[in-house]
Amino acid sequence: MTLRIGCTADDFTGGTDVAAAFRRAGLRTALVFGTPDETTALPADCDAAVVALKSRSTPADEAVADSLAAQRWLWSKGAAQVYFKYCSTFDSTPQGNIGPVADALMDAAGAAVTLHCPASPPNGRTVYQGHLFVHDQLLSDSPLRHHPLNPMTDPALVRLLSAQTRHPVGLVDWATVRRGVQAVRDAVTAHQQAGVRHVVADALTDDDLAVLGAAVLELPVVAGAAGLAEGLGHAYPAASPATAGPRPREGRAAVLAGSCSARTLEQIAQFYAAGLPSLHLDVLAAATGRDVTGEALAWYDEQDPALPVLIYASASPEELAAVQAQLGVAEAAAQVEELLGALASHLVGRGVRRLLVAGGETSGAVTTALGIRAVLVGEEADPGVPWTHAATRHGDLALMLKSGNFGAPDLFTRALHADAEETK
Numbered sequence: 001m002t003l004r005i006g007c008t009a010d011d012f013t014g015g016t017d018v019a020a021a022f023r024r025a026g027l028r029t030a031l032v033f034g035t036p037d038e039t040t041a042l043p044a045d046c047d048a049a050v051v052a053l054k055s056r057s058t059p060a061d062e063a064v065a066d067s068l069a070a071q072r073w074l075w076s077k078g079a080a081q082v083y084f085k086y087c088s089t090f091d092s093t094p095q096g097n098i099g100p101v102a103d104a105l106m107d108a109a110g111a112a113v114t115l116h117c118p119a120s121p122p123n124g125r126t127v128y129q130g131h132l133f134v135h136d137q138l139l140s141d142s143p144l145r146h147h148p149l150n151p152m153t154d155p156a157l158v159r160l161l162s163a164q165t166r167h168p169v170g171l172v173d174w175a176t177v178r179r180g181v182q183a184v185r186d187a188v189t190a191h192q193q194a195g196v197r198h199v200v201a202d203a204l205t206d207d208d209l210a211v212l213g214a215a216v217l218e219l220p221v222v223a224g225a226a227g228l229a230e231g232l233g234h235a236y237p238a239a240s241p242a243t244a245g246p247r248p249r250e251g252r253a254a255v256l257a258g259s260c261s262a263r264t265l266e267q268i269a270q271f272y273a274a275g276l277p278s279l280h281l282d283v284l285a286a287a288t289g290r291d292v293t294g295e296a297l298a299w300y301d302e303q304d305p306a307l308p309v310l311i312y313a314s315a316s317p318e319e320l321a322a323v324q325a326q327l328g329v330a331e332a333a334a335q336v337e338e339l340l341g342a343l344a345s346h347l348v349g350r351g352v353r354r355l356l357v358a359g360g361e362t363s364g365a366v367t368t369a370l371g372i373r374a375v376l377v378g379e380e381a382d383p384g385v386p387w388t389h390a391a392t393r394h395g396d397l398a399l400m401l402k403s404g405n406f407g408a409p410d411l412f413t414r415a416l417h418a419d420a421e422e423t424k
Helices: 012-024 058-076 098-109 157-162 174-178 181-193 206-215 226-235 262-273 283-287 292-301 315-329 331-349 362-372 413-424
Strands: 005-009 027-033 048-052 082-085 114-117 125-128 130-135 169-172 197-200 220-223 252-257 278-280 309-310 352-358 374-382 386-394 397-401
Touching: 005 058, 005 169, 005 197, 005 226, 012 027, 012 048, 012 082, 012 362, 012 374, 012 386, 012 397, 027 262, 027 362, 048 058, 048 331, 058 082, 058 098, 082 098, 082 226, 098 220, 114 226, 114 292, 157 169, 157 197, 169 181, 174 181, 174 206, 181 197, 181 206, 220 226, 252 262, 252 331, 252 362, 252 413, 262 278, 262 309, 262 413, 278 292, 278 331, 283 292, 283 331, 283 397, 292 331, 315 331, 331 352, 331 374, 352 362, 352 413, 362 397, 374 413
Parallel strands: 005 048, 005 082, 027 048, 082 220, 114 197, 114 220, 169 197, 252 309, 252 352, 278 309, 352 397
Antiparallel strands: 027 374, 125 130, 374 386, 386 397
């Protein structure tokens, strides 16, 4: 079967999110971690392939280089269209990386225009008059503005993107989207003829995203969050995807959390309130050379093997600020990634076969530590939060990579504790 669409995602949980969206649209989807090369293989009969990078917060030139390498690899697998997936909160700075990566992908593809839409209605992200909302609040007024690396204090997408590219940026407003596929196509064409290269589109519902997806089916490069990707996937001819195999139920279960988002903190609190084993990692102590990893593993070995465990470095905004003040932003992030990556490797070696990871950077560290290059995407526990199926040197692993802000407050307990109850 020929690959129908390729995607490059700017972080690992974003890759998981968009892969789940393609699967919902009826496409058998593989997820590849890190920049692929000629030795990177896809599972058989894939309709869609997503390459998950760590390009959201790296220097712009690195993000561009990695994204172009992923695009070339996707082309080599037969993908005629490449989707550039970024966060539904448009996480970026005035220097990038959304604008520089989009421009580079378009240059390589010879594309004259592209469409952007970060809307994800099931997760409360919508775009109206070019402004990004989180539920009923502008992004700049919502708790999601407090990203530790890319604080988002401006909800105006045309203005944000204009700061990241030398090319003009335009808008297709909601009234146009509601008039249907041809109206959107005509508006994009008019923008292109006027010299506009990047077109931001409004979307309030999944129906709006379906209209946008059908309208951009012929564009070589399209950009946005998982919602537009699902709309685009539905516009492709119907496929009959093979369902990923059942996830392992035997073996122990664990959660590793590095995200400091408000939703992840809620999920941690619910897990703790359920009376399940939880351990907070001391990042400052690890930075002084204390064997925090060894202490965590000793604690893990003492827990009831029938229960899932949670080990987390997540912290409140105040606690995070205090750690960053002592270590610096980059060093604090590196310490968390090193700790959780090492723990993932040890835990899987000790028999963990269901692993839930919270946070994009954390997910990158974990998959790297486990040597996982590609997974097949399975069923979602919550919108944008699917189980995936991976092979490791220790055996099959059910792996869930969760964006910090995604999932219901009870996700940790529901996804893992329910399985523990079933296997008793």
